[in-house]
Amino acid sequence: MDKEKEEKKKYPIGAEYYTLYEEVGTGASATVSRALCIPLNEIVAVKIMDFERSNCNLNNISRESQLMFLVDHPNVLKSHCSFVCDHNLWVVMPYMAGGSCLHILKAAHPDGFEEVVIATILREVLKGLDYLHQHGHIHRDVKAGNILIDSHGGIKLGDFGVSACLFDSGDRQRTRNTFVGTPCWMAPEVMEQVHGYDFKADIWSFGITALELAHGHAPFSKYPPMKVLLITLQNAPPGLDYERDKKFSKSFKQMIASCLVKDPSQRPSAKRLLRNPFFKQARSNDYIARTLLEGLPALGDRLQALKRHEEDMLAQKKMPNGEKEEISQNEYNRGISGWNFDLEDLKAQASLDDDTIIETDGDLHYKQLKHQPFSSRRFTLLQHQSSSASQHSDTADSDDNAHNSLSSVDSTTITVKSEKSDDDVSVSGSTIEQSATNTSPGPEILVEKPVPEVNKRSSNGAPASSNQRDKFQSQSQNSSSSVITNLQILDDAHAETIPRSSKTSLSGDEVDEKTKNTVVRQKGRFKVTSESADMEKVVPGPMLPKSHSMQVIAQRLNIASPLPSPLPSTTPSTTPSLSPYNATQSNPLAQVLFPCLQYVLHTNIMQRDSLLTAMKQVGFGDCTGYTMMNAAVTEKSLLEVAHDREKELIREMTDLLSRLICVQDELKKCKAESAQVNSFS
Ligand SMILES: Nc1ncnc2c1ncn2[C@@H]1O[C@H](COP(=O)(O)OP(=O)(O)OP(=O)(O)O)[C@@H](O)[C@H]1O
Numbered sequence: 211m212d213k214e215k216e217e218k219k220k221y222p223i224g225a226e227y228y229t230l231y232e233e234v235g236t237g238a239s240a241t242v243s244r245a246l247c248i249p250l251n252e253i254v255a256v257k258i259m260d261f262e263r264s265n266c267n268l269n270n271i272s273r274e275s276q277l278m279f280l281v282d283h284p285n286v287l288k289s290h291c292s293f294v295c296d297h298n299l300w301v302v303m304p305y306m307a308g309g310s311c312l313h314i315l316k317a318a319h320p321d322g323f324e325e326v327v328i329a330t331i332l333r334e335v336l337k338g339l340d341y342l343h344q345h346g347h348i349h350r351d352v353k354a355g356n357i358l359i360d361s362h363g364g365i366k367l368g369d370f371g372v373s374a375c376l377f378d379s380g381d382r383q384r385t386r387n388t389f390v391g392t393p394c395w396m397a398p399e400v401m402e403q404v405h406g407y408d409f410k411a412d413i414w415s416f417g418i419t420a421l422e423l424a425h426g427h428a429p430f431s432k433y434p435p436m437k438v439l440l441i442t443l444q445n446a447p448p449g450l451d452y453e454r455d456k457k458f459s460k461s462f463k464q465m466i467a468s469c470l471v472k473d474p475s476q477r478p479s480a481k482r483l484l485r486n487p488f489f490k491q492a493r494s495n496d497y498i499a500r501t502l503l504e505g506l507p508a509l510g511d512r513l514q515a516l517k518r519h520e521e522d523m524l525a526q527k528k529m530p531n532g533e534k535e536e537i538s539q540n541e542y543n544r545g546i547s548g549w550n551f552d553l554e555d556l557k558a559q560a561s562l563d564d565d566t567i568i569e570t571d572g573d574l575h576y577k578q579l580k581h582q583p584f585s586s587r588r589f590t591l592l593q594h595q596s597s598s599a600s601q602h603s604d605t606a607d608s609d610d611n612a613h614n615s616l617s618s619v620d621s622t623t624i625t626v627k628s629e630k631s632d633d634d635v636s637v638s639g640s641t642i643e644q645s646a647t648n649t650s651p652g653p654e655i656l657v658e659k660p661v662p663e664v665n666k667r668s669s670n671g672a673p674a675s676s677n678q679r680d681k682f683q684s685q686s687q688n689s690s691s692s693v694i695t696n697l698q699i700l701d702d703a704h705a706e707t708i709p710r711s712s713k714t715s716l717s718g719d720e721v722d723e724k725t726k727n728t729v730v731r732q733k734g735r736f737k738v739t740s741e742s743a744d745m746e747k748v749v750p751g752p753m754l755p756k757s758h759s760m761q762v763i764a765q766r767l768n769i770a771s772p773l774p775s776p777l778p779s780t781t782p783s784t785t786p787s788l789s790p791y792n793a794t795q796s797n798p799l800a801q802v803l804f805p806c807l808q809y810v811l812h813t814n815i816m817q818r819d820s821l822l823t824a825m826k827q828v829g830f831g832d833c834t835g836y837t838m839m840n841a842a843v844t845e846k847s848l849l850e851v852a853h854d855r856e857k858e859l860i861r862e863m864t865d866l867l868s869r870l871i872c873v874q875d876e877l878k879k880c881k882a883e884s885a886q887v888n889s890f891s
Contacts, residue, residue: 219250219290221247221250221254221290221291221302222247222248222249222250222291223291223293224293224295225293225295225300227247227248227249228245228246228247228248228254228256228300228302229245229246229248230243230244230245230256231243231244231245231246231510232244232510232513232514233510233513234255234309234509234510234513235309235310235313235513237369239259239260240257240258240259240260241257241258241260242255242256242257242258243255243256243258244305244509244510245302245305247302253305254290254302254303254304254305255302255303255304255305255306256300256301256302256303257300257301257303258298258299258300258301259298259299259300259301260297260298261297261298261299278292278301279291279292283337283338283341284337284364284366285334285335285337285338285341285365285366285367286338286341286342286366286367287303287304287306287358287366287367287368287369288303288304289301289302289303290302290303290304303368304360304366305360306358306359306360306366306368307359307360307361307503307508307509308358308359308360308361308363308499308502308503308506308509309358309359309509309512309513310354310355310356310357310358310359310368311331311354311355311357311358311359311423312353312354312355312357312422313355313509313512313513313516314359314502314503314506315354315422315423315426315427316426316516317506317507317512317515317516318502318506319426320426321425321426322423322424322425322426323423323424323502324501325424325457325458325459325462325491326491326492326493326497327423327497327498327501327502328420328423328424328462329462329488329489329490329491329492329493330365330492330493330494330497330498331357331365331423331498332416332419332420332423332489332492333484333489333492334364334365334366335352335357335365335367335416335419336416336480336483336484336489337480337484338366338367339352339367339412339413339416339480340479340480340481340484342367342409342412343409343412343479343480347409348407348408348409348411348412349367349412349415350411350412350415351369351395351415352367352395352412352415352416352419353394353395353415353418353419353422353428354419354422354423354428356368356369357419359498359502359503361499361503362495362496362499363494363495363496363497363498363499363500363502363503364495365495365498393435393438393439393442394418394428394429394430394431394438395414395415395418395419395428396411396414396415396442397410397411397414397415397474398414398442398443398472399411399472399474401439401442401443402443407474408474409479409480410474410475410477410479411474412480413469413474413477413478413479413480413483414469414470414474414477416469416480416483417447417466417468417469417470418448418470420462420465420466420469421448421449421450421466424450424455424458424462429448430442430448447467447470447471447472448470449463449466449467449470450462450463450466459488461486461487461488462488464486464488465483465486465488465489468483468486469483
């Protein structure tokens with residue numbers, strides 16, 4: 211009955227019908243305020259998205275917010291209505307008086323919630339996620355900050371729809387000021403941008419969120435983005451520590467371990483997770499209202515207090531690391547996202563500061579040798595004896611196959627043997643040395659949440675079963691069409707572009723089984739990874755056109771390409787015998803630089819292909835023999851030019867790598883000498 215009443219309610223369209231009260235939240239591109247809907251005399255939340263700040267196509271945002279309007283599940287925050295006002299998009303939503311779990315953690319539970327509370331919150335989140343996944347949607351931003359609680363303890367997953375738009379918009383893809391997603395919660399496959407990702411990326415984020423609720427902060431939250439990426443890609447997945455987290459049950463540890471498996475296909479679906487014994491202890495909404503909300507100041511006051519606290523800490527420069535990172539997260543949530551690949555920047559980022567950073571609480575330890583000149587300073591990533599890998603494999607629920615994933619965690623350059631599997635994973639016996647003296651700015655690393663697409667094969671699945679679902683899905687299909695267009699603009703060479711949303715509606719287990727059929731292809735421009743993580747993945751074979759050039763690269767780099775290369779290389783070898791692969795194996799800096807150079811090369815190749823296609827089209831458009839012949843000649847000469855350029859780039863790349871190696875050798879010598887001098891003195 212209540213629901214019917216709700217449905218009949220018509221929320222007016224137009225800013226004049228709403229009185230804005232205090233601000234209750236800020237995000238990457240929006241501020242959220244408590245507001246009064248005057249005609250209905252009802253308190254609502256209004257999210258005002260600054261079109262200019264979000265750098266996003268307003269029509270796309272608007273379409274996505276309509277999608278949010280169509281959402282109909284008690285655990286997913288829907289919008290009542292949305293409209294444009296002065297270049298802003300207003301989204302009117304139910305007011306969630308408890309605020310986000312992140313706010314509550316910060317205000318009253320800095321060390322995390324009790325297990326029963328966590329189980330109750332997460333069960334509700336899973337129900338919401340299951341609903342979204344069933345409808346072919348991926349949330350892509352699951353985190354405590356997006357889990358909202360209403361005054362009755364009801365839990366909803368927020369920031370769906372509009373955020374999806376921000377991620378998907380081709381405009382955003384093309385602009386550089388667009389960091390997408392928060393790396394702490396980001397699944398490794400999303401970071402790698404190699405084989406695409408699917409709804410299982412949400413399950414990873416869900417596992418990270420579970421840790422966030424347990425500890426009061428997400429794993430690695432104190433580190434800058436680049437470091438988070440490296441740690442996530444190279445280390446064993448984080449998890450609850452058997453020693454340190456004694457207060458938590460085995461089933462909680464196992465549940466998290468099953469989500470934080472690097473191989474997405476081994477992660478359970480949301481539906482399956484709901485059957486996990488951990489959730490048996492979950493209680494009612496009332497319980498949440500009693501335990502979390504009673505005694506809490508009003509949301510607006512809490513937010514103000516938090517802001518003041520952060521400002522004070524900043525002013526005093528006494529900010530604890532976790533909060534420093536919080537600010538840093540906010541910074542790039544605000545749009546600082548083109549990660550500069552300038553080596554100095556990288557050094558600064560990786561070392562946080564130019565001083566020694568050694569923490570003794572079991573967290574990652576970065577040790578910088580102060581007595582060395584800056585150019586030869588190195589930071590050492592010490593890895594403590596850790597046991598998460600064995601823990602995971604020991605304890606993972608076999609049903610969830612969690613242990614399988616750990617086999618993927620190996621590294622040749624950085625030996626990672628995790629023992630502790632928390633955010634505070636320590637890494638022992640391994641070093642990341644960064645010692646290059648080359649300070650010339652290189653290309654920028656731009657890690658973006660890529661535009662996803664769902665494999666066409668999934669469209670053969672069962673049709674949607676209700677009108678509402680059809681409506682929901684057709685809406686999402688509409689919204690994805692713009693993505694296609696944008697993608698084509700971005701990268702014509704990637705011809706497999708297909709809509710983001712699955713057209714099928716699958717049962718949880720089906721969803722599980724069909725993971726591979728609904729894999730989202732990514733069009734990320736770059737990936738930050740290293741050969742050591744998985745050399746095969748570094749060459750994005752399936753993502754690139756099977757061009758002759760790529761085979762040449764694969765051959766030269768001595769990298770096992772995931773694609774067979776039926777065509778022999780015809781390009782004569784013009785490079786020295788130095789193998790960049792070997793070079794990068796022994797040179798961590800080269801590891802980072804190498805993909806960058808690869809990217810330049812790939813771009814070049816793609817441009818060449820586009821030019822050739824354009825030439826062909828011109829040739830066929832005007833079918834005179836003369837034009838055809840001319841086109842053929844031009845194509846040949848273009849090919850030659852492209853080949854020359856390609857050779858030139860490969861030469862440059864190899865040259866750069868060999869110079870890096872020389873520099874590193876020199877450095878080693880210097881270090882040895884300085885060590886000798888030190889020992890004498
Ligand atoms: N309906 C609501 N009721 C109360 N508070 C809300 C509501 N919606 C959002 N908030 C608060 O506002 C904050 C920002 O909202 P939201 O996450 O939707 O913005 P965003 O710009 O998409 O942020 P981000 O992308 O960084 O997650 C939330 O973290 C939450 O604390």
